[in-house]
Amino acid sequence: MRIGELAELAGTSTRTLRYYESRGLLSSTRAPNGYRTYDEDDLRLLRQIRTLQDFGFELEETRPFVECLRAGHPAGDACPASLAVYRRKLAELDGLIGRLADVRDQVARQLADAERAAGPEAVPRCESTP
Amino acid sequence: MRIGELAELAGTSTRTLRYYESRGLLSSTRAPNGYRTYDEDDLRLLRQIRTLQDFGFELEETRPFVECLRAGHPAGDACPASLAVYRRKLAELDGLIGRLADVRDQVARQLADAERAAGPEAVPRCESTP
DNA sequence: CTATTCCCTGACGCGGGCGTCAAGGCAAGG
DNA sequence: CCTTGCCTTGACGCCCGCGTCAGGGAATAG
Numbered sequence: 588m589r590i591g592e593l594a595e596l597a598g599t600s601t602r603t604l605r606y607y608e609s610r611g612l613l614s615s616t617r618a619p620n621g622y623r624t625y626d627e628d629d630l631r632l633l634r635q636i637r638t639l640q641d642f643g644f645e646l647e648e649t650r651p652f653v654e655c656l657r658a659g660h661p662a663g664d665a666c667p668a669s670l671a672v673y674r675r676k677l678a679e680l681d682g683l684i685g686r687l688a689d690v691r692d693q694v695a696r697q698l699a700d701a702e703r704a705a706g707p708e709a710v711p712r713c714e715s716t717p
Numbered sequence: 718m719r720i721g722e723l724a725e726l727a728g729t730s731t732r733t734l735r736y737y738e739s740r741g742l743l744s745s746t747r748a749p750n751g752y753r754t755y756d757e758d759d760l761r762l763l764r765q766i767r768t769l770q771d772f773g774f775e776l777e778e779t780r781p782f783v784e785c786l787r788a789g790h791p792a793g794d795a796c797p798a799s800l801a802v803y804r805r806k807l808a809e810l811d812g813l814i815g816r817l818a819d820v821r822d823q824v825a826r827q828l829a830d831a832e833r834a835a836g837p838e839a840v841p842r843c844e845s846t847p
Numbered sequence: 848c849t850a851t852t853c854c855c856t857g858a859c860g861c862g863g864g865c866g867t868c869a870a871g872g873c874a875a876g877g
Numbered sequence: 878c879c880t881t882g883c884c885t886t887g888a889c890g891c892c893c894g895c896g897t898c899a900g901g902g903a904a905t906a907g
Contacts, residue, residue, distance in 0.1 A: 591883065606865060620873060622884055642820050664831040673828040680821040684814060690772050691810040698803040701794040721853065736895060750903055752854055872885070
């Protein structure tokens, strides 16, 4: 298949596919006229990349998964390097979520304090003053 | 005080202060030699900005707080516009944390599945095989 | 006088993942 | 032949909060 079809199948753009190729993540054979040609394996590879991207993985972090698939494994996460990325990402996410939760609570407290200071009359709880 | 001193007091850089000024967030008077001059009010204003920045607020989102302080209020969050930003940010944080938690769980599941598929022998639970 | 240390403005760089335009080639239909 | 629609490479733009360099002036100590 050609680049436009692959892009549509993966729900992305041709620009993105060329970008992945420039990063060495996606490969393509060329038709005599210079057009990129892809097969089902490329689609699976691309889907793997997109899934991880949707998880918030950086492109570089998808590389072990890609290489794992290229090595012939049925799943991109069948290799130790991919598992290592999973684990790093889990730790990263836990840290990030924890920090965000802290921030959330601090903001909530700031808001509550500021609302109290501003006077409770400005914060109608229900239809108490119709 | 001059820009270097203010920067150090606020734990930031002179570049940052000039940047804030270019964004219209921080103001300064000028000494006859052209040097920026600041007072305690500017320091408080700057601290307000930095606190919000540390929370992950974008610079533009600190503007209501800055204007509130400039209007003479003792706290930057004493104005309705600031409270509105707090509320938006809370909702944003809740949404983000929720999505990240979802991703975290999906990654954890992927990891667990991949570990099972790879074979449990590669995942020593304790010192079971010394 | 010089050396040091502050300060000034202006401008480019960076990271990440593309979007988007430019300028053209190739294939197929009418 | 022309048009349409796909494809090619190359290159600039964007976001955002600065870092960092270039090329100067100003104040102070020795």
